[in-house]
Amino acid sequence: MSNGRFELSTQHAANGDFASLDRISNYTLVFDALWPTSDKYRALVDANDDDGQPNIYLSPEGDIGVSPQYEGYFEPNTWYRIALVFFVSNEGDVAYKLYANGEFIASMRYAGLGQLWSMDKNGLALFTDTADGKFESGEVYVNSLMFTPRSLTSNDIAALGGVKNAIDYTPSVRTLSQSVERAYQDAPVDWAHKWVTQRAKFFKNRER
Secondary structure: OEOOEOEEOOOOOOEHHHHHHOEEOEEEEEEEEEOOOOOOOEEEEEOOOOOOOOOEEEOOOOOEEEOOEEEOOOOOOOOEEEEEEEEOOOOOOEEEEEEEOOEEEEEEEOOOOHHHHOEEOOOEEEOOOOOOOOOOOOOOEEEEEEEEOOOOOHHHHHHHOOOOOOOOOOOOHHHHHHHHHHHHHHOOOOHHHHHHHHHHHHHHHHHO
16 A cells, blocks of 8 residues: 555566556456445556546446446456456557456457556556546455566466465466576676577477
């Protein structure tokens, strides 16, 4: 919590189309949540302070999004594992994909507005109404929360399944291999043994 806001911050590197703004464009949020019955909109996510208001709500009718697109149906007093997979860009119209209990619900499309969902590394607001005087937040119960600075696949989300005591996510072997490769590329070059690395890559490629 910070100044009455529930905020998520990260030291991960910026990525994607809005990396020049030191923001994360490709990321995933997963959380187990329950909302009591209410007749008002309730804020879910405000990724940055660009427009001074949340960018994702739970509506009184029980669907999730922001005008002009809301999707799904989330019954009150019921636990759900909700996943928001962000693909924020300058060009594409898909801001994020919405999942519930491991199942795909919809691609949320807001053409030309991608920057609104680019994550401020210093504080993405969750379940907090950041707009002045609107008071569109409410009681929510949260069991688990997961953040990763990349866009998970549908298979990744399906593997997470529904509500459990914790969110147990294990990256695929391919993902781990890519992470190791990136870390190796960013490491200082050992010029004395660089030929060993090149030789190993050469023979690995020939075996494919």
